[in-house]
Amino acid sequence: MSAKENLGDYYADTAYTPTKRQQWEEANPERDTIIGSRLSWSRRTQDNGTNEEYGYNNIAISQNWESQRVEKGLEDDGIFDGLKTHYNHQVIMPPNYKASAHFLFMAMAIGKGGMYLSLFVLAVSSVGLFLMAIFNGRIKDSFIAALGMAELTLPIALFLMVLWKGGEWLAKNKPNVIYGTRKGPLWQANRKTGLFTIYDPKKAWEKRLEAPFWEYDAFLQSSPDTQGSATYSLILYHPSQQIRQKLDAQFPPTKMPGELVAAWQFLQRYMDVSQPLPDVPGLEIHRHKDPTTAAADERKGRNPSYWRDMDEASVKKIQEEKYRKNIRLR
The missing domain is CATH 1.10.287 (Helix Hairpins)
Known part of the structure; x- marks a missing residue:
């Protein structure tokens, strides 16, 4: 089954593909902007992710979350209600921690x-x-x-x-x-629908904005830490609604801007239904549930337990190699 065919049955009409972003950019050349470095959209995003996305412990964490989800019979938004986080083939919804x-x-x-x-x-x-x-x-x-x-x-x-x-x-x-968490999430990236949702941080589940992913611009913004060194954050900004959202909950602030460039590549790849999911340890148990990913893995003959069959040292070596590449990204 091709990605194009999948768009009509599994994915919503609003699901993201690079073509939609290209068309949107052509229609909105003079859009509003904010202070910071605007990151580019890739026409075909490389399979990449931050150092944390390649952590060996993500295998056990993801399996634990899935076991709890099945045991409690959680689905859709109920997954966040029950686990206070959502990270699978359909949705990324990070925890909303208390102060x-x-x-x-x-x-x-x-x-x-x-x-x-x-x-x-x-x-x-x-x-x-x-x-x-x-x-x-x-x-x-x-x-x-x-x-x-x-x-x-x-x-x-x-x-x-x-x-x-x-x-x-x-x-x-x-x-x-x-891990004190609030009742409602901060934001949600939904691969199946292609929508990126920003919630009111003070009112549980009240949406401030829900719009197609391709309508957002990504920015790197820096602020000085206590020693005066620059610390970077990844931000999504909707130019017509003039609403911004820091993605710190999933991609923590860092002194290495390349890590957040990799985070932006990861998020684009995650939302792009014309390509398989990012190949990271935490998403492996969900790959067969996503049509585009399942078809691509079958064509390549990918081992379904590629990450799970590795020992910790081997995963850590790949993680370090990815990190060395990331810190050179601009």
């Missing part, structure tokens, strides 16, 4: 990074004091100084480790605490 969850995520990141930094400082200081003792012969004084440094540094490192590991324990055993 408390964002704080906990930040605390875990600070704990992990701070612990390693504290131990690094202690190690460097100890080596430095040891070398000084060799040259000046004041071994006792250097030993006392090293003990003093350890007394100062180790409690800090221990506290930071508790912050990090405690957060990980909560994420595993008490997910409702660490």
Whole structure:
């Protein structure tokens, strides 16, 4: 069954293909814009994705979500109601975390990074004091100084480790605490209908805008972090309605703009029903459910469990290769 035939039976008339975007651009050459770098639309998007999309743990996460969906009998929007996220062959709808969850995520990141930094400082200081003792012969004084440094540094490192590991324990055993989510989503990308929906962040499930995917422009916007370095976010903007939506919930802000260019390529590929779904670990169990993807996989003789048959080290190697390519994207 061809992609063209699929458009008439499985996919909606509004499903996205590059031709529709090309026609829309020709009809709207002087459209409204916003501050930032406008990203181009590819006529045939390469199979790409961010570093996180190629994570080995996405295999288990996706299988767990699907098991819960089947067990609870969830369908359509009910999937988000039950799982607080939606990621399969039809819809991407990321979690809408509460402010408390964002704080906990930040605390875990600070704990992990701070612990390693504290131990690094202690190690460097100890080596430095040891070398000084060799040259000046004041071994006792250097030993006392090293003990003093350890007394100062180790409690800090221990506290930071508790912050990090405690957060990980909560994420595993008490997910409702660490992953506090709101009742309604932020946005939805629907491959089957070709619509991109933006929801009101304060009113659960109330739509601010629902429009064909090809009517949006993608932008990279930068803002300084606490050290003054540029941090980038991916934004979709509807020029006629003048409504924008950050995609941070699915594609987190980063200092590597190439990662978000890859995210934009991934999203185009995901929505383009003339091409198979992006070949990433988390979507593998759903590939056979999408007509275009199933037909392409059959033609290529793709192993249905390509990612699941790999060991973690092999997946991580591919992930690193993709990341090295992504950071060079512009």
